[in-house]
Every structure is written in C-alpha cells, then in structure tokens.
Amino acid sequence: MDFPTFVFFFLSAILIFASLRVITARNPVHAALHLILAFFTCGGIWSLLQAEFLAIAIILVYVGAVMVLFLFVVMMLDINIDRIRQGFWQYLPLGALLGFLMVAEMGLVLGSKYFQVPAADAVLPAGISNTKSIGALMFSDYVYPFELASIILLVGMIAAIVLTYRGAKQSKYTSPSRQVFVKAKDRVRVLQMPVEKD
Amino acid sequence: MFDNFVVPDLLPAAPELFLAAMACVLLLVDLLVKDQRRTVTFALTQLTLVGCFIIQFATSNGQIAYTFSNMFVDDLMADLLKLFLYMTVIMVLFYSRGYIIEREAMNKGEYYILALFATLGMMVMISANHFLTVYLGLELLSLSLYAMVAMNRDSVVSTEAAMKYFVLGALASGLLLYGMSMIYGATGTLEITGVAERIAMGGVNKTVLVFGLVFLVAGLAFKLGVVPFHMWIPDVYHGAPTAVTLFIGSAPKLAAFAITMRMLVNGLLALAVDWQAMLIILAVLSMAIGNLAAIAQTNLKRMLAYSAISHMGFMLLGIVSGVVGGRVDPNLVLNAYSSSMFYVVAYVLMSAGSFGMILLLARAGFESDNLEDFKGLNKRSPWFAGMMLMLMFSMAGIPFFVGFFAKFAVLQAVVISGYVWLAVVAVAFSLVGAFYYLRVVKLMYFDQPTDASPISAPMDTRILVSANALVVALLGLFPGDLVHLCTLALAQSL
Numbered sequence: 001m002d003f004p005t006f007v008f009f010f011l012s013a014i015l016i017f018a019s020l021r022v023i024t025a026r027n028p029v030h031a032a033l034h035l036i037l038a039f040f041t042c043g044g045i046w047s048l049l050q051a052e053f054l055a056i057a058i059i060l061v062y063v064g065a066v067m068v069l070f071l072f073v074v075m076m077l078d079i080n081i082d083r084i085r086q087g088f089w090q091y092l093p094l095g096a097l098l099g100f101l102m103v104a105e106m107g108l109v110l111g112s113k114y115f116q117v118p119a120a121d122a123v124l125p126a127g128i129s130n131t132k133s134i135g136a137l138m139f140s141d142y143v144y145p146f147e148l149a150s151i152i153l154l155v156g157m158i159a160a161i162v163l164t165y166r167g168a169k170q171s172k173y174t175s176p177s178r179q180v181f182v183k184a185k186d187r188v189r190v191l192q193m194p195v196e197k198d
Numbered sequence: 199m200f201d202n203f204v205v206p207d208l209l210p211a212a213p214e215l216f217l218a219a220m221a222c223v224l225l226l227v228d229l230l231v232k233d234q235r236r237t238v239t240f241a242l243t244q245l246t247l248v249g250c251f252i253i254q255f256a257t258s259n260g261q262i263a264y265t266f267s268n269m270f271v272d273d274l275m276a277d278l279l280k281l282f283l284y285m286t287v288i289m290v291l292f293y294s295r296g297y298i299i300e301r302e303a304m305n306k307g308e309y310y311i312l313a314l315f316a317t318l319g320m321m322v323m324i325s326a327n328h329f330l331t332v333y334l335g336l337e338l339l340s341l342s343l344y345a346m347v348a349m350n351r352d353s354v355v356s357t358e359a360a361m362k363y364f365v366l367g368a369l370a371s372g373l374l375l376y377g378m379s380m381i382y383g384a385t386g387t388l389e390i391t392g393v394a395e396r397i398a399m400g401g402v403n404k405t406v407l408v409f410g411l412v413f414l415v416a417g418l419a420f421k422l423g424v425v426p427f428h429m430w431i432p433d434v435y436h437g438a439p440t441a442v443t444l445f446i447g448s449a450p451k452l453a454a455f456a457i458t459m460r461m462l463v464n465g466l467l468a469l470a471v472d473w474q475a476m477l478i479i480l481a482v483l484s485m486a487i488g489n490l491a492a493i494a495q496t497n498l499k500r501m502l503a504y505s506a507i508s509h510m511g512f513m514l515l516g517i518v519s520g521v522v523g524g525r526v527d528p529n530l531v532l533n534a535y536s537s538s539m540f541y542v543v544a545y546v547l548m549s550a551g552s553f554g555m556i557l558l559l560a561r562a563g564f565e566s567d568n569l570e571d572f573k574g575l576n577k578r579s580p581w582f583a584g585m586m587l588m589l590m591f592s593m594a595g596i597p598f599f600v601g602f603f604a605k606f607a608v609l610q611a612v613v614i615s616g617y618v619w620l621a622v623v624a625v626a627f628s629l630v631g632a633f634y635y636l637r638v639v640k641l642m643y644f645d646q647p648t649d650a651s652p653i654s655a656p657m658d659t660r661i662l663v664s665a666n667a668l669v670v671a672l673l674g675l676f677p678g679d680l681v682h683l684c685t686l687a688l689a690q691s692l
Binding site for chain 1: 206225266270306311312328330337338342344348349
C-alpha cells in the first residue's frame with residue numbers, strides 16, 4: 001500500500017466515524033462538531049484527488065460559515081432531543097425498507113456503464129492549478145450564470161430585509177437643545193380637585 | 199488559458215442588461231424617496247419596462263443569435279414573448295398600485311424592485327439555451343415571488359402561502375435539477391442545442407435520458423401548475439395579496455411556456471414520443487381536476503386558481519400534438535406549438551383582466567375576493583359588470599372572444615395530429631368549466647347587491663381594466679394578426 005492509498009483509507013475511516021457520530025450523538029452540539037470533522041476530512045479526500053479548490057471551498061464555506069451558524073442555532077435553541085427521538089424504533093423498519101428500495105432502484109437504472117462523461121477530461125496539464133482554471137472559466141465561459149447567481153444573492157438580501165426590517169428602533173436618547181427650551185408649564189399641570197371622601 | 203478570451207456580444211442581451219442595471223439604480227433611488235406613495239419608484243419602474251420594450255423592439259432582427267458561450271439565445275420567439283412580458287408587467291404594476299398604497303405593509307419601493315428582478319428572471323428563462331441558465335432564471339423568478347407573497351407579513355394566510363410556495367418550489371427545483379443532471383450524464387453537455395446534437399449523433403443511452411426526462415417534466419409541471427403537481431396553486435393564489443396573485447397568475451405563465459419549449463422542443467425533440475405521453479396524462483388530469491374543483495369554490499381567487507390549472511392543461515394539448523408517430527413534420531410542429539403560444543398569450547391577457555377586476559373592487563380593509571362580493575355588480579356599475587362579463591365569457595371559451603379562438607386553435611392542432619379522443623375530452627371539460635364562469639355572470643346580473651358602496655378605484659386602473667377587457671373582445675373579433683405573429687415567431691425560431 002503506497003502512501004496516498006494509506007492516507008485515503010485513514011481519512012475515510014475518520015469520515016465514516018464522524019458521519020456516524022453525527023446521527024448517533026445524543027448531544028446536538030457534539031453532533032454539529034462531528035459534522036465539522038466530517039466536512040474537514042471530506043476536504044482532505046478532495047485535495048487527495050487534486051481538487052484543491054473544492055477542498056478549500058468546503059472548509060471555508062461549510063466549516064467556516066455554515067457550521068458556525070449551525071452551532072449558534074443549536075446553542076441558542078433549547079432542543080429536546082428525547083422528544084425528537086420518540087418512536088425512532090417504531091419507524092425504523094419501514095424507513096429502512098423504503099430507503100433501501102430507493103437506493104436499489106436508482107442503482108439499477110443508473111449503473112455506471114450508462115454514463116458517458118469521460119473521466120480523463122478532469123486531468124489538467126502540470127503547472128496549472130484547478131483554482132486558476134475554475135476562475136478562468138467562471139469569468140469567461142460561465143460569466144453569464146455567474147452574474148445571474150450574484151443577482152440571485154442580491155434578491156435574497158433584499159427579500160430578507162423587506163421581510164424583517166420594521167423601521168428604525170425608537171432609541172431613548174435625550175436632546176439637550178430641546179431640554180434647554182422646556183418651560184415649566186409644558187411639563188407640570190396643576191389641577192384643582194375636590195378632596196375625596198371615603 | 200486567458201489569451202483566447204473574447205468579449206461576448208452584448209447586443210442580443212441588451213434588454214436584460216438594461217433591466218439589471220436599472221433595478222440596481224432603483225434600489226439606491228428608493229432610499230432617497232421620501233414620498234409615502236412611492237411615485238418616483240413606481241414611475242421609474244414603469245419607464246424601465248418601457249425602455250426594455252423599446253430596446254427589445256429596436257434590436258430584434260428576426261435572426262437567431264447566440265451569445266455568452268451559447269448560453270443565451272435571442273430569436274423571434276424570445277423577442278415576441280419578452281414584448282408580451284413587458285406589456286403584462288406594466289399592466290400588472292398599474293393594477294396593483296392602488297391596492298398596495300392602501301396596505302401599509304406592502305407599500306414599499308421593494309415591491310417594484312422585486313417585480314423588476316422577477317421580470318429579469320423570466321427574461322433569462324425565455325432566452326435560455328443552457329440548462330444552467332434555465333435553472334438560474336427560474337430561481338431568480340421564484341425567489342422574488344416568495345418574497346412578494348410574504349410581504350404582507352402580518353397576515354397569517356399570506357405567510358402560510360409563502361411558506362408552502364417556498365417549500366414546494368424548492369422541491370420542484372430539486373426535481374428539475376435532478377432531471378438536468380441525468381441528461382448531463384447521458385449526453386455530456388448542458389447546452390440545450392448541444393443536447394439535441396448529441397442525441398442526433400446517436401450512441402446516447404436512452405434509459406438514462408428518459409429517466410432524466412421524467413424528473414424534468416415533473417419539475418416543469420410544478421412550475422406550470424398542472425395536476426398532479428398543482429397542490430400549491432390554490433393555496434398560493436388564495437393566500438397571496440391579490441396584487442401578487444395577479445403577478446403570479448399572469449406573466450410567469452409566459453416564461454413557463456418558454457422553458458417548456460426550450461427544454462422539450464429545442465433540446466429533447468428526439469424524445470417527443472416519450473414526453474408527449476407524459477404530457478397527455480398531465481393535460482387530461484389538469485382539465486378534469488381543475489374544472490371540477492373550481493365548481494366547489496366560493497372564493498373567486500381560488501376559483502381562478504383552479505381555472506388556471508385547467509387552462510394550463512389545455513395549453514399542454516397544443517404541445518402534445520406536435521410530433522405524430524415519431525416523425526417530425528415541420529408544418530404540423532409549427533401549427534401545434536404556435537397554437538399553444540397563442541393560447542398562453544390569450545390566457546395571460548384574460549387572467550390579468552380578471553384579477554385586475556378583483557383589485558378594482560377591493561379597497562382598504564376589504565379584499566372583494568369572494569364570489570358573493572360580485573353579487574349585483576350590474577346595479578353598482580353596469581360598465582364594469584359588462585367588462586367582467588366579457589372576461590368570463592372569454593375564459594369559458596364562448597365565441598367570439600379571444601378565449602374561444604385560443605381553444606379553437608389548440609383543438610384544431612389536436613385533431614390534425616389524430617388525437618380525436620383528446621379533443622372530445624377537452625371540449626367536454628370546457629363545457630363543465632363554462633358552468634362556474636357563467637355563475638359569476640349570473641351573480642352579477644341576477645342577484646341583489648349585498649354591498650352598495652360605489653367603486654373607489656383610481657382612474658388609471660379603471661381605464662386599464664376596461665382596455666384589457668376590450669382587447670380581449672377585440673382580439674376575439676380579429677384574432678388573425680396575433681395568430682400570424684405567433685406562427686411567424688415560431689417559424690423563425692424552430
């Protein structure tokens with residue numbers, strides 16, 4: 001076994017362990033941390049395949065941004081894990097059967113001999129990193145979908161603001177200039193009231 | 199690898215670029231608008247759309263032009279559909295102005311800006327020549343629409359409708375993407391014309407293609423809103439603010455028709471036998487369930503939602519009858535697809551008019567979306583009762599309104615291609631459908647009004663609704679030009 005194969009099996013073992021822990025951990029924070037480990041290991045396997053751009057992207061985007069957000073949500077919300085797990089064993093046989101059937105059906109239809117994308121196309125000449133070639137493609141051939149994606153993000157931002165912004169908060173600050181000009185009769189009103197008897 | 203870069207030809211995409219730039223400018227302008235009625239934003243939005251119309255008209259030369267590495271196509275079909283699109287959106291925004299000014303949560307400049315971005319999404323869909331741009335255009339449209347549905351955020355019904363729309367829309371996008379990835383797996387390309395070439399070259403595995411096609415058709419059916427993928431339509435039409443329902447119920451149908459044509463006809467015509475069989479099932483089910491369920495509705499928006507389902511089913515009949523027995527006959531293809539295009543344009547016109555009428559009768563705190571609200575409309579305003587009568591007659595397909603000729607053109611295409619049984623089914627369900635359209639007419643003319651308040655809509659809405667209904671009547675008397683235009687556009691584009 002040469003060194004890359006050893007690294008692959010080593011990383012795969014960690015990945016499988018981490019993925020299993022994601023769904024078996026009782027503590028949601030532990031589950032989220034294991035998911036981070038899974039993403040990180042996945043990035044390692046991708047860089048083994050010389051897809052270093054994807055490897056960096058998954059670590060920056062998923063580990064750096066998405067999972068941190070996830071952790072915040074998990075820590076903020078008080079999730080009752082036992083309620084979620086109620087009836088797990090009851091539904092397991094049916095769920096497992098349906099899942100297995102779907103995997104089997106798709107596997108039968110999508111047997112790999114049907115697909116015609118040649119694997120060799122993915123090999124780049126030496127000296128050109130795939131980050132650079134993805135960048136070049138993105139800003140030349142794929143510039144139109146790239147810009148469209150940016151417009152979609154802009155719409156997402158507009159939508160989020162429209163749906164949540166309710167006008168500026170009324171902060172309780174004092175305005176010295178208005179305080180100076182206040183007259184006593186603006187603030188104090190003297191009322192004539194008869195004495196109440198009980 | 200950077201040396202061979204050529205700047206793409208921007209001229210075919212000039213309207214898209216103009217609209218995108220103006221939408222961003224408007225975002226900034228709207229910050230400075232102090233006016234509560236948002237007159238400046240509204241006027242600039244309308245001017246942008248008029249500008250797009252002029253640019254589109256000026257740059258249209260009847261040639262098929264590809265640009266952005268063949269991801270964007272500009273042909274006569276795209277030009278014509280986009281011109282209709284601009285007109286529809288301009289009309290829709292005029293209708294909705296009075297409605298949103300009266301409702302505080304919706305009276306924001308973002309309403310117009312989201313409408314512009316939705317229009318951009320539809321333009322991208324109409325001009326897509328790549329599965330990736332179909333998908334991105336669709337997402338741009340859907341995302342803007344989700345936000346518009348939810349804009350009236352203190353209304354529980356609207357929020358629920360937006361949530362349902364969002365979840366089901368995401369599911370539909372997932373199905374569509376899955377289908378696209380299968381087709382990529384089989385042909386090795388995502389370019390729509392490229393897919394057609396690869397299939398024609400042979401050696402493409404048909405099992406994978408058809409497997410992908412099933413998902414593609416399911417995703418399209420979701421977006422068109424045909425049975426059995428119609429569940430979102432009644433709830434979203436009913437729950438959304440009427441101004442947004444009007445928007446969802448009109449212009450996106452043009453774009454949905456366009457992507458159906460692009461993906462199924464331009465890309466996968468070789469599989470016509472397979473997708474025609476699927477579409478026949480969808481069409482028959484839609485006409486049946488749409489027309490039957492509409493009878494039971496008491497809410498006009500819900501009734502029109504079921505009517506939309508049945509109309510989209512009817513429109514699919516034209517697309518179904520293009521290829522007979524696996525042979526592609528250019529005349530037959532042209533006749534069938536242009537009848538569908540005529541149908542969809544006529545439907546958009548009628549649908550905009552009907553929802554416009556609901557908006558016309560609505561006022562602050564009163565939606566006027568129940569059938570009962572139309573009782574005795576003739577006593578309140580004989581003129582608008584007459585307009586609604588024309589719209590309902592046209593929807594029902596009564597001669598001589600444009601709806602009749604649209605149905606007639608599709609049926610004639612269906613009969614020519616030999617599906618006589620299908621034509622009989624379509625006519626039967628249209629007769630069922632006539633019942634609920636005529637019920638609205640009966641309520642307006644023969645019942646006593648429950649609400650005698652005068653109509654308070656602004657003048658521009660009154661004029662536009664009247665013009666819309668009169669165009670429906672006029673196109674019914676002279677349908678020739680529009681039919682000719684649709685045929686010409688498709689003849690140049692197929």
